[in-house]
Amino acid sequence: MTVRYADVEPGTEIPGKSYRATRLDLVKYCGASGDFNVIHWNERLARSVGLPGVIAHGMYTMAQAGKFVTEWAGDPGAVLEFGVRFSGMVPVPDDDQGATIEVSGTVTEKLGDNKVAVDIVARSGGTKVLTRSRAVVRLP
Amino acid sequence: MALNKEFVGRVFGPGEPYEVSRVKIAEFADAIGEPSELCRDEAAAQRAGYPDVIAPPTLAIVIAMASTASMHSEPGLGLDYSMVVHGEESFSHSRPLHAGDVVVATTTVESIRAVGSMSMLVTSTDLSTTDGEHVCTAKSTLVERGK
Numbered sequence: 001m002t003v004r005y006a007d008v009e010p011g012t013e014i015p016g017k018s019y020r021a022t023r024l025d026l027v028k029y030c031g032a033s034g035d036f037n038v039i040h041w042n043e044r045l046a047r048s049v050g051l052p053g054v055i056a057h058g059m060y061t062m063a064q065a066g067k068f069v070t071e072w073a074g075d076p077g078a079v080l081e082f083g084v085r086f087s088g089m090v091p092v093p094d095d096d097q098g099a100t101i102e103v104s105g106t107v108t109e110k111l112g113d114n115k116v117a118v119d120i121v122a123r124s125g126g127t128k129v130l131t132r133s134r135a136v137v138r139l140p
Numbered sequence: 141m142a143l144n145k146e147f148v149g150r151v152f153g154p155g156e157p158y159e160v161s162r163v164k165i166a167e168f169a170d171a172i173g174e175p176s177e178l179c180r181d182e183a184a185a186q187r188a189g190y191p192d193v194i195a196p197p198t199l200a201i202v203i204a205m206a207s208t209a210s211m212h213s214e215p216g217l218g219l220d221y222s223m224v225v226h227g228e229e230s231f232s233h234s235r236p237l238h239a240g241d242v243v244v245a246t247t248t249v250e251s252i253r254a255v256g257s258m259s260m261l262v263t264s265t266d267l268s269t270t271d272g273e274h275v276c277t278a279k280s281t282l283v284e285r286g287k
Contacts, residue, residue, distance in 0.1 A: 019173065025171070025173075028170070028171040029171045029172065031167075031171070032164075032167045032168045032170070032171035032172075032202075033168070033171070033201065033202050033205070034202055034205065034206070035205065049222060049223075058225075058226035058229070059198060059201050059226070059229065060172065062198055062229060063172035063174075063196065063198045064172065064173075066172075066196060066197050066198050067172055067173060067174050067196070070174065070176065070196065070197070071175070071176075074176075075176070075178060075188060076169075076174060076176050076178055076179055076194055076195070076196045076197065076236065077178065077188075077190060077194045077235070077236035079197040079231075079233065080232070080233050081230070081231070081232050081233070082197050082198070082230065082231045082233075083228070083229065083230025083231070083279075084228065084229055084230070085227065085228045086225070086226050086227060086228065086229075132228075
């Protein structure tokens, strides 16, 4: 079921979702994005620069928030504007579970021309990892 | 080390043309777990009104990063990349990137400022087709942690 512009109002909540980030996910993201910064795959080097361990790419977390919106809109091309502030790290333990990124969102404004503004929050391990996260989405 | 404020206003690029392929779009969609068939199935994308499969919105960073990387490595800038964390990112799309697009990136240094022992570097990267059509502007804030 695809959400429609007529169906949403300021205050409409987008049902929250949880996404997992494992070490394998980060390695795949390294390859797909070309960002091979060692802090995203090498525990020893991540610790050597003062991090708690391997952490997810900020852009991986942003991509999860983006996916949350594009799944709701039913179209990856529906996101016109998308901005975030990275407010916390997502440490990814070396186990089969990895980290969990919980994303939720609320429609804040109808902008006309079938466009809506959405505020998004992403949390991991009890910490807000994305703040000031806002998307403008065109709905059918 | 403080960043060189003389870089503010400097423009890097346009760089080499980047051809957006179906394979890269599908690989990126797989890597972020984006399930949409519009990223993988040309016929489905065309039924939705697109010329070919479309990229998830954050794929633009892959092309933008290649452009900003050449700027970050300029010795005169004074950036220690091992101390860099990503502060903010935003994308403004005129339309989604789709397979077959050939785009060039141009990066402008918008601001450099010191906040305590940290330095904040704000850049804006325009992605346009080689025909001059604007597709996306990616704005990045990088934070160089103090030592």
